[in-house]
Amino acid sequence: MKELAYYDGKIGTPEELTVPFNDRVHFFGDGVYDATVGGNHRVYLLKDHLDRFYSSARALDIKIPMEKEKLGELLTELLSRVEGETHFVYWQVTRGAAARNHIYCEDMMGKLWVMIRPNKLRDPEVPVKLITREDTRFLHCNIKTLNLLPSVMASQEAARLGADETVLHRGDVVTECAHSNISILKNGIFLSHPNDNLILRGISKTHMIAACYRLGVPVLERPFTLSELMDADEILVTSSSNFFLYAGQVDGKPVGGRDTSTLKRIQNAVIEEYLAYTGKKSIFD
DSSP, rough: OOOOEEEEEEEOOOOTTOTTBBBBBHOOOOEEOOOEEEEEEEEEEHHHHHHHHHHHHHTTTTTOOOOOHHHHHHHHHHHSSSOEEEEEEEEEOOOOOSSSSSOOOOTTTOEEEEEEOOOEEEOOTEEEEEEEEOOOSSOOSSSSSSHHHHHHHHHHHHHHTTSSSEEEEEETTEEESSSSEEEEEEEEEEOOSSSSSOOOOOOOHHHHHHHHHHTTOOOEEEEEHHHHTOOOOOOEEEETEEEEEEEEEEEEEHHHHHOOOOOOOOOHHHHHHHHHHOOOOOOTO
């Protein structure tokens, strides 16, 4: 199978499966999701992603229709059916299907969705271009909700301007990107916004911080400003689909390039963890 879709126990291609009209995702975006890479038919950092998925669902009182261990087994089994060696593994749960009403039945069981397709990781040696925009999202960014319209619009604007990602900020304080976390290196110190309600707790960022500790790189989790971003020795962009990239340009101005040694050490540690976990020989296999 080249691309797999799953909805509420049914398996097929994305073109074959249908979703009930009354699924609350259609009216309210009422659900949460998570995603990661599949390498060598292993779901990368599966436990971490399942923990975050169930935490997001609990925060919105959404009932996932199976226990965490069973869902992990399902994702692994579904991944084994898809051709290739590197995949994008995505899953979500919606609150369920019912006639449109803002008020929901509290014993409603959620509907589980899964999508798995071939994926290629971006070359970590190629710098990315960023733009900056005001963060206009709501105040529950720590929940991985399906309500992503501000991120969609920010990502589209970046693409329209020939950039790869949009850095979001509230006032002068940098939060995260449209679909990535952002951190900086300055004077040998790793700086990143703390895990509060203004950002999503990035699993790739969490593992990058763990790599910093192993390497002896000091870590400081505190808000940093746009001026600190522009003056950073290096700008690090992390996500579950691409792990660890770095920026060479922000709003058309050159940035970074002043601590490539530390950048490379952290980058190599993150990649080595992925290769060890999946048993792959290269991120490009």
